[in-house]
Amino acid sequence: METETGKGHFIEAIIREDIKNHKNNGRVATRFPPEPNGYLHIGHAKSICLNFGMAGKFRGKCNLRFDDSNPAKEKQVYIDSIQSTVTWLGFEFGTPYYASDYFDRLYEFALELIQKGKAYVCSLAPEEIREYRGTLTEPGKNSPYRDRSVEENLDLFARMKAGEFEEGKHTLRAKIDMASPNINLRDPIIYRVKKASHPRTGTKWCIYPMYDFTHSLSDALEGITHSLCSLEFEDHRPLYDWILDVLDTPCHPQQIEFARLNINYTVLSKRKLQKLVEEGHVDGWDDPRLPTLEGIRRRGYTPEAIRNFCDLIGVSKKDSRVDMGLLESCLRDDLNERAPRAMAVLKPLKLTIENYPQGLTETLEAANHPQKEEMGKRPLTFSREIFIEQDDFMEDPPKKFFRLGPGREVRLRYAYLVTCKEVVKDETGRVTELICTYDPATKGGNTPDGRKVKGTLHWVNAQDCLEADVRLYDRLFKDENPEQDKQDFIENLNPASLEELKGCRLEKSLDEALPEKVYQFERLGYFCLDSKAGARPVFNRTVTLKDSWAKLSG
Ligand code: ATP
Ligand code: MG
Numbered sequence: 332m333e334t335e336t337g338k339g340h341f342i343e344a345i346i347r348e349d350i351k352n353h354k355n356n357g358r359v360a361t362r363f364p365p366e367p368n369g370y371l372h373i374g375h376a377k378s379i380c381l382n383f384g385m386a387g388k389f390r391g392k393c394n395l396r397f398d399d400s401n402p403a404k405e406k407q408v409y410i411d412s413i414q415s416t417v418t419w420l421g422f423e424f425g426t427p428y429y430a431s432d433y434f435d436r437l438y439e440f441a442l443e444l445i446q447k448g449k450a451y452v453c454s455l456a457p458e459e460i461r462e463y464r465g466t467l468t469e470p471g472k473n474s475p476y477r478d479r480s481v482e483e484n485l486d487l488f489a490r491m492k493a494g495e496f497e498e499g500k501h502t503l504r505a506k507i508d509m510a511s512p513n514i515n516l517r518d519p520i521i522y523r524v525k526k527a528s529h530p531r532t533g534t535k536w537c538i539y540p541m542y543d544f545t546h547s548l549s550d551a552l553e554g555i556t557h558s559l560c561s562l563e564f565e566d567h568r569p570l571y572d573w574i575l576d577v578l579d580t581p582c583h584p585q586q587i588e589f590a591r592l593n594i595n596y597t598v599l600s601k602r603k604l605q606k607l608v609e610e611g612h613v614d615g616w617d618d619p620r621l622p623t624l625e626g627i628r629r630r631g632y633t634p635e636a637i638r639n640f641c642d643l644i645g646v647s648k649k650d651s652r653v654d655m656g657l658l659e660s661c662l663r664d665d666l667n668e669r670a671p672r673a674m675a676v677l678k679p680l681k682l683t684i685e686n687y688p689q690g691l692t693e694t695l696e697a698a699n700h701p702q703k704e705e706m707g708k709r710p711l712t713f714s715r716e717i718f719i720e721q722d723d724f725m726e727d728p729p730k731k732f733f734r735l736g737p738g739r740e741v742r743l744r745y746a747y748l749v750t751c752k753e754v755v756k757d758e759t760g761r762v763t764e765l766i767c768t769y770d771p772a773t774k775g776g777n778t779p780d781g782r783k784v785k786g787t788l789h790w791v792n793a794q795d796c797l798e799a800d801v802r803l804y805d806r807l808f809k810d811e812n813p814e815q816d817k818q819d820f821i822e823n824l825n826p827a828s829l830e831e832l833k834g835c836r837l838e839k840s841l842d843e844a845l846p847e848k849v850y851q852f853e854r855l856g857y858f859c860l861d862s863k864a865g866a867r868p869v870f871n872r873t874v875t876l877k878d879s880w881a882k883l884s885g
Pocket of ligand 1: 363364365366367373374375377378559560561590591592593599600601602
């Protein structure tokens, strides 16, 4: 999880320097502050790895804090999912923090601002507030309510809290500078009336603090030293600092911005992911094609692969788009080490060995990993009838086809050499069965006479194999940058992002498969049992063995 190159990225360099200078007494405290209004995606993983990574590296702490100050969109299911996802990624956060736990103290801070003449109750209607705010090129205008007395402000604010006013009637605004070139400093709203019940505080409050106010003060209350956030908050930093300068807070954390993660062939925004889910383009938030962490977890991604990916992409101030191929190659590297091998036939073709004794079943042995003896071996049964892949047979094969054809000999992995003697077809001319012979002297795949047999096929024993459905996933979007065009990004969906195969055959040992445990199906790719499968097993393709998209574009 560590960057081995020199001093690491620019944030790491800042933290090192701060420690050297005994800033914050050498202490490091970070936080990951999701709003619980949706599920986490791989972009959040970047922030999680960065915040927990820095705390881990410098023996500091990292808080998981729910930024739950907007009750309208926040739900307990998201809170639960976020916690389990952070844990799954391999990070420990102890007890989570909630911005809503600070509502009383935030209210006190608002009173302090009013008393210091730095906040006022504004009674402009929402559209008037917008109008008065000005634009990027024109300064704003002062609200006519800007000079209310402290007493009047305290009275109105108390009545806002008491529920006397409807939503939108009054707001509490910081008194900063309506002519500031930075719009965030044009008397931003810090409290609004919202008559909504909150998942944690119920109906205790009918005013809720706004993001910037909540966020800066929550950081300060938790003693955060480095508040790491994505670049879009750069323009908010002056407000973050203004709030902490004006108020008497325990400390003043340093906000540092970094570039968000973007990945090609997908979208990383809760709003867009929500549209995909709500319009039914995917099968829920944990659809294995989505970049949500719940989705890629169901697909078979490992936390190690994700952490390694986040480490490789690094942290910088420059926005960029990372190739999906990089994420997939991190996954392949990890799975190649970790995944036990197994055999499965996705499109079965029956193969009968006519000279193999009727009723005999042999038990062969197969290594679970070709390079890792410690992963052990498993028994593999073999008998007269097996299944091979339809694609591994051609009736009229070209020269370079090293698989099975009439009269040709191939090796069956871990078993024997077989030669195709006869092709059985149905009335439509479709090949339904191959009749072969085997050479009993070739057990284990060896040729005692040294004859060369190039092709090796995977197979399963017809007698005891499992029947399963297999889902082949591909990229969700056919366009490298789905958001590029002005039209709806939905139009760029890849119509072939899911192929469902029925009646696949798997070797018997896979009846012990568990969700999230990934196998390499030899010659086919990496697969794992779907966590939502019912009585009939369903396997998801986690990733292919090779990057087929690289070939297409290269
Ligand atoms: P979205 O835009 O997808 O809705 P968000 O920024 O609203 O995401 P939050 O719940 O506010 O989501 O995010 C929590 C933290 O995760 C924030 O600090 C945010 O900067 C960070 N984060 C969100 N998306 C990314 C991303 N793509 N890359 C890096 N960090 C991200
Ligand atoms: Mg947000």
